Amino acid sequence: MFMNFPDSDRAGLLADVPPGDNSPPMSVGELSGALKRTVEAAFDKVRVRGEISGFKRHASGHCYFTLKDDAACIDAVIWRGNAGTLAFRPEDGAEVIATGKLTTYPGRSKYQIVIDRMELAGEGALMALLERRRRALAEQGLFDVARKRSLPFLPRVIGVVTSPTGAVIRDILHRLEDRCPTRVIVWPVPVQGEGAAAKVAAAIRGFAEFAPGGDLPRPDLLIVARGGGSIEDLWAFNEEEVVRAAAESPIPLISAVGHETDTTLIDHASDRRAPTPTAAAEMAVPVRAELLAQLADLQHRGRSCLSRHVDRSRERLALTACRWPEPSDLFAPAAQRVDELGERLPRALSARAGHARADLAGVAPRLRHQLLLDRVTRGHERLGAMWAMAELAHPERPLRRGFVRVTDGAGATVTAAAAARTSGSLSLHFADGAVQATVEGEARPARLERTRAKPYVAPQPGLFDGAEE
Incomplete structure (x- = not known):
């Protein structure tokens, strides 16, 4: 709405309203509303190509950023409902084509584009975004070779993150059955489209939360698989949340996304990359028939080694036994010594008895009956004296x-x-x-009589003989 206002020669102190004027002054809100209606009516559907700058996702889920090129810039907003339908995660530097409508924001007197749909501006822009993301994640150490772990030799449980309806899961199960049957737990997820990246990341983290002794045991190995496709089809496996989930997984992980020529960022973060899902199954387990053949070969070699060892030991024993002397030659000196000692023993006993008889004959004249009686009498006297002393010391x-x-x-x-x-x-x-x-009353110290101490006289021998009480 446009209006013509009469010119005045000069401005006065008070507003001058000419007679017959039917256009009163507009309020700021009325002017902003008029601008908003005009802009929205003229630009109700536009497509803009530009580079994302200053991207920010608010806690409410709305996204705010700026689209710019070499000549100008325009503020942009994506409401939460539309932000969830984007096929990629916006980030600074990405060149996009946005579809939406222009509107104004009266609170700040500026215009902005409200985006309903946004795509990357061609494959070149997509590859540029992928390369920037790869460099950023590599600088954070998510792709370091030193952090990659070796795969378990014979996993008891394998977790597979893939679509439950595609040919990928059938190929993996069939290959595992042919090589070495093992338990497989499938976590079904969409592998492309809206929300695929979040569900793949949640599946990787979900397997890590399994309890080792629960109804569903914790896998020893994970396989994240998807069939071939274009770069747009595989884009969910280039999202940062999927890459971080793979890098942080405590369970060794094999990525099998696409065909041999397809490369995604999860391949750099995983512990091992497989060119195809079938190749991932071959990496996961050894061939059972080959293991059995190897065990049989080891058993045969062990038996052969043991047999050769027994034969050589038998030969060495035979050679050593030929050099041993005859048993009669070994024991002949000892037998002769026994015979000699047997002959000398009777003569030695007879001689010893003769010497003892002579010693007894020499001592016998000195042995008298009265001498023994005297000794017994003295012992009896000493025992009586000790008994008398014990009687005197008795407490009673x-x-x-x-x-x-x-x-x-x-x-x-x-x-x-x-x-x-x-x-x-x-x-x-x-x-x-x-x-x-x-006991009654308080104890009082007894009155002691002073007496002269008598000198102690040591008992003489025989003092207590016949003492009375």
Whole structure:
């Protein structure tokens, strides 16, 4: 909407509305709305070719970026619903052709294109995007040869990530059955189109989360497979999330995407690349018949080696046995020595008996009956003296002179007043029996009489002979 306004000679302090004017001033919102309607009506469907710059995916799922070329730039937005239908993941530097409509954003007084559909601008742009992504991931170390692991020799369980309806899974299963039958767990995923990359990455990570002892055991080896196709068909295996899932997989992984001439980024991140899905099955397991033949050959060689070893040992034994002397020659000296000792033994015993008889005859005159009696008498006297001393040291002997032995409830002798108070119940042992007593009151120190100590006189021999109590 365009309007003509009358010119005025000069601007006044207040707005001057001429008589008959039916065009009052527009508000900013009204002007922005008019611009929005005009732009959207004139550019309701456009196709723009340009390079993505400043790409950002908001937490809401909407995507914001700028399309630019050598001459100009325009802001662009892809709403969440359309962002999920893109066949590739946008990134800076990618040359694309975007289809959508122009609109304005009144909040910032700018125009932008709302994109409904976006594709890469030809195969050249696709290859350029692929090369930039490959270099970026290589700089992060995802393709390093040092991080690649060797494949298990004979995996018990193999996990396969592929389409369940294509010829790929049939080829893999058939090849595994021919070479070495093993357990296979298939994780079905779409291998191209919308959402294929996210589902392939989720399948790789999902196999790693299997518990070793669960109903579905954790695979020892993974195969990610897809048949041949164009670069657009294989693009899901060039997406960064698939490449990172393959590089981070704790399970060794074989990539078998496309035919021999097809190369995707997952091939660089995997532990081993197979030119075809059938070749991946051949890499995964050895040939069972060859293993059995090898085992049979090893068994035959082992038996042959053992037989040769036995034959050589038998020959060495025969040669050694020929050099041994006769048994009679070995034992003849020992037999002769035994015979000689047998002859000397009776003479030696007779001579020894004669010497003993002579020694006894020389000692016999000195042996007297009275000498033995004297020794026995002295021993009896010493034993009596020791017994008398033991009687004097007996703990019950003082009780006959009026002393009392005090014990506690456990039968232990009490020797201190503090121990008597602690026990409470005591036993007083006299010479003719024991009585029970109870401790009452505080203990007081006994009054001691000063007496002159008597000198200790050591007992003389025979002092206790016949002593009385």
